[in-house]
Amino acid sequence: MHSSSADNDLSPRASWLQERAYAALSHFDERTPLIYRKPIDLPGDVRDWIAGWGSSSLFLAGPIGVGKTHTAWRTCRRWLEAWYAPARPWNGGPDLRTYRSTALFDALRPDGPDEIRRTLVGELQACDLLFIDDLAAAKASPWTQERLFEIFDERYINRRPVIITCDVLPNQLSEVTGPRVSSRLAEMCQSSVVLLEGADRRKETAA
Numbered sequence: 001m002h003s004s005s006a007d008n009d010l011s012p013r014a015s016w017l018q019e020r021a022y023a024a025l026s027h028f029d030e031r032t033p034l035i036y037r038k039p040i041d042l043p044g045d046v047r048d049w050i051a052g053w054g055s056s057s058l059f060l061a062g063p064i065g066v067g068k069t070h071t072a073w074r075t076c077r078r079w080l081e082a083w084y085a086p087a088r089p090w091n092g093g094p095d096l097r098t099y100r101s102t103a104l105f106d107a108l109r110p111d112g113p114d115e116i117r118r119t120l121v122g123e124l125q126a127c128d129l130l131f132i133d134d135l136a137a138a139k140a141s142p143w144t145q146e147r148l149f150e151i152f153d154e155r156y157i158n159r160r161p162v163i164i165t166c167d168v169l170p171n172q173l174s175e176v177t178g179p180r181v182s183s184r185l186a187e188m189c190q191s192s193v194v195l196l197e198g199a200d201r202r203k204e205t206a207a
């Protein structure tokens with residue numbers, strides 16, 4: 001653990017929180033895909049969402065390559081940092097889950113073991129923050145739409161946040177997730193749909 005003279009002035013509680021934050025952030029960095037570890041400037045609306053600490057969810061929309069996934073990973077990290085802020089009442093360590101939609105849909109398929117799937121659904125209903133990347137990347141089957149409904153309905157009624165990245169807006173997701181999930185998502189993200197615009201950054205890098 002790093003320590004400095006400034007650290008020595010911390011109260012025991014602040015110092016305990018700092019150690020925990022350091023461990024949680026190191027673990028998060030290790031599981032963050034390499035290119036998304038790089039710090040970037042977050043859009044103002046996203047910074048407001050983090051500062052708000054509200055019960056709302058965050059929906060990052062925009063065309064290919066504008067930076068949705070990178071923004072979402074860095075937002076998760078800032079959310080994690082904020083969890084350990086000394087001013088915040090301590091409520092145990094956070095459970096932050098991150099999924100690509102395609103991996104999530106695979107994990108929810110009916111042909112896997114029931115118990116594993118039920119456990120996963122329960123965990124995704126209850127975790128403190130759920131980030132699903134590229135929600136419209138693949139169409140969910142009617143079975144998967146039902147499981148998504150179980151997950152989203154529980155989070156919706158308990159005001160647990162999600163971060164979604166997607167190339168369409170929440171009200172255009174019906175085809176992918178089914179109408180009941182897209183309706184809930186539209187309300188959950190009502191005040192925090194952030195449209196990222198601009199050129200495909202991958203092409204800019206290649207140019």
Ligand SMILES: Nc1ncnc2c1ncn2[C@@H]1O[C@H](COP(=O)(O)OP(=O)(O)OP(=O)(O)O)[C@@H](O)[C@H]1O
Nearest residue numbers: 035040041063064065066067068069070071201202
């Ligand atoms: N704010 C930023 N500053 C600098 N580079 C960025 C920024 N946002 C994203 N990038 C870089 O741009 C590239 C594309 O970003 P990213 O993968 O997040 O795009 P995306 O919108 O999720 O694309 P897709 O729709 O294909 O999933 C990556 O190399 C990423 O590191």
Ligand SMILES: [Mg+2]
Nearest residue numbers: 068069134165
């Ligand atoms: Mg992406």
